[in-house]
Amino acid sequence: MTSGSAPTGTPRPLVRTRFAPSPTGYLHIGGAWTAFFNWLHTRHQGGVFILRIEDTDRSRSTQAYEAALLEDFRWLGITWDEGPDVGGPVGPYRQTERAHLYAEYAQALRDRDAAYPCYCTPEELDAERRQADAAHRPHRYSGRCRDLSPVQRAAFEAQGRRPSLRLRVTSLSEPIVIHDIIRGPVVFEPEHLDDYIIVRSDGSPLYNFANVVDDHLMNVTVVIRASEHLSNTPKQFVMYQALGWAPPAVAHLPVILGADRKKLSKRHGDTAVREYRDRGFLPEAILNFFALMAWHPESEREVYALDELIGGFRLEAVGRASPIFDLDKLTWLNGVYMRRLIEQDQERVVDLCAQILQREGLLAGPPAGEQRRYLSRVIEVVGDRLKVGRDIVAYGDFFFREVEHDPAASVRYLTPAAAPLLAAYADALAALDPFDAKTIEAALRRVCAEAGVDARALIHPARVALTGKTTGPGLFELTELLGRERGLRRLRRAAEEAAKSPTA
RNA sequence: GGCCCCAUCGUCUAGGGGACCAGGACGCGGCCCUCUCAAGGCCGAAACGGGGGUUCGAAUCCCCCUGGGGCCA
Numbered sequence: 001m002t003s004g005s006a007p008t009g010t011p012r013p014l015v016r017t018r019f020a021p022s023p024t025g026y027l028h029i030g031g032a033w034t035a036f037f038n039w040l041h042t043r044h045q046g047g048v049f050i051l052r053i054e055d056t057d058r059s060r061s062t063q064a065y066e067a068a069l070l071e072d073f074r075w076l077g078i079t080w081d082e083g084p085d086v087g088g089p090v091g092p093y094r095q096t097e098r099a100h101l102y103a104e105y106a107q108a109l110r111d112r113d114a115a116y117p118c119y120c121t122p123e124e125l126d127a128e129r130r131q132a133d134a135a136h137r138p139h140r141y142s143g144r145c146r147d148l149s150p151v152q153r154a155a156f157e158a159q160g161r162r163p164s165l166r167l168r169v170t171s172l173s174e175p176i177v178i179h180d181i182i183r184g185p186v187v188f189e190p191e192h193l194d195d196y197i198i199v200r201s202d203g204s205p206l207y208n209f210a211n212v213v214d215d216h217l218m219n220v221t222v223v224i225r226a227s228e229h230l231s232n233t234p235k236q237f238v239m240y241q242a243l244g245w246a247p248p249a250v251a252h253l254p255v256i257l258g259a260d261r262k263k264l265s266k267r268h269g270d271t272a273v274r275e276y277r278d279r280g281f282l283p284e285a286i287l288n289f290f291a292l293m294a295w296h297p298e299s300e301r302e303v304y305a306l307d308e309l310i311g312g313f314r315l316e317a318v319g320r321a322s323p324i325f326d327l328d329k330l331t332w333l334n335g336v337y338m339r340r341l342i343e344q345d346q347e348r349v350v351d352l353c354a355q356i357l358q359r360e361g362l363l364a365g366p367p368a369g370e371q372r373r374y375l376s377r378v379i380e381v382v383g384d385r386l387k388v389g390r391d392i393v394a395y396g397d398f399f400f401r402e403v404e405h406d407p408a409a410s411v412r413y414l415t416p417a418a419a420p421l422l423a424a425y426a427d428a429l430a431a432l433d434p435f436d437a438k439t440i441e442a443a444l445r446r447v448c449a450e451a452g453v454d455a456r457a458l459i460h461p462a463r464v465a466l467t468g469k470t471t472g473p474g475l476f477e478l479t480e481l482l483g484r485e486r487g488l489r490r491l492r493r494a495a496e497e498a499a500k501s502p503t504a
Numbered sequence: 505g506g507c508c509c510c511a512u513c514g515u516c517u518a519g520g521g522g523a524c525c526a527g528g529a530c531g532c533g534g535c536c537c538u539c540u541c542a543a544g545g546c547c548g549a550a551a552c553g554g555g556g557g558u559u560c561g562a563a564u565c566c567c568c569c570u571g572g573g574g575c576c577a
Contacts, residue, residue, distance in 0.1 A: 137506090139576090186508070192576095227573090228573095229575085230575075231508055231574075231575040231576070232575075254509085254510080257572095259515085294516090295517090299528090300518075301529085302529050321573095322509090322573060325515095326530065328531055331530090332529090332530055332531085335543085383542080384543040384544090385542045386542090456539065458539095463539075463540065471541035474540085474541095475539055
């Protein structure tokens, strides 16, 4: 920034957004997507993105999950400017460390009589609800504690009752209109609101209260969150009024659905970002894929660099309909990025595959030296079959362990007719010099020509012999990499097996 | 059950009154390439949920219905 430049006119208010996860599990695809749209909008506007930890549910929140959350965001490349680890001017950034603030504003509301203590027991409230149900009326709190006298309150206290705190919702006849950036005006009739609890009898604040206090104190200017919170918005709107604060702008994103059109959950398979990481997905592919749900950048392309996404992002243009999570498309996109990476930054692919191979028990530890070069060659040979990291196992496991013949492949190709061909081929390879893809191919074709058979009659059995499968990398390349010794052993073993195989 | 949201190919989407007998992508099918599988190339099937309006004209605007979803209970 140039120090000499004079500011002109009113300074543009800085955009401040936040993502506020609960550390009760691993980062969810839906949460990551929501955070990403927050992040895109903020980076587009040159604003500040805040990470706030909503850990008020102490029974389910853990430090381990919080650490995992931060780790997953870092892995994705979603960075925050203020948060529990980096701090910031409006901290702390963990709700459990902000208890004094909720207490302070709860007291302020009480002092102003905008909130009142409610002594109803769960049983009494339950009875109210059942009555409403029986009468087929929507249940709202009766408000029986709304106008208790000091004497009545003292009497309840004397009984040992601990009050919760309820917001006195001034029942205006005016509808509440939320101007949602994505959805436009959304109207809520006030009679559906009741005096809701903002602090439990144990003193812990409820979501709609803590959230409002935090967003306001953290100067959040736009709340971008999933539309499952849309019905909470009028409650919060009333809260802002009670506190005398101006509410932030809101934008409600649609909810990501599974193939059955239900909210994406564990039933649909992997929903944690971490699981995709473990399967060998690339963060840049995931973000690119995220950008294609409920939004689409400019042109008729699917692949976008991150700075293009930031440059072109428009919150108002985000779709209102819920997208279905399409794993096929993510996998395809990951393949696009993987192929590019093999060309441009193979070391990253090596690291990715190494981790997966270790987890599968196919590598003892992080590969170094000769082993690393070998893995690198395996990746080249597997080539564009590698769409996700895990494919290294599906296509290249035989490079790291003994072959196991797939039964169906064995029945089909390791036949008595193939046995002499495999044996002859093994003999030919034994004498080969040099031992490379080119000479290997020539040797195979020679064996077939001498036997008067099509090359396929040997190629397919040889692949099964060497890899155990009917699909995979080119036979000659993989044979070269496997090496003469292992190649001969596998071919001869397969030749024996084929000779003993019953004729079809 | 109450409140709210949503609706273009199977899926992600473009489109915002005439440019649309609706474009792109994934997936699917066929062909080419080829030692298989991928990748790549070419071709193809595939959608405006229904009904009323408004308008000279509606995928686009309005209403109703239907369907789906979310929240609360």
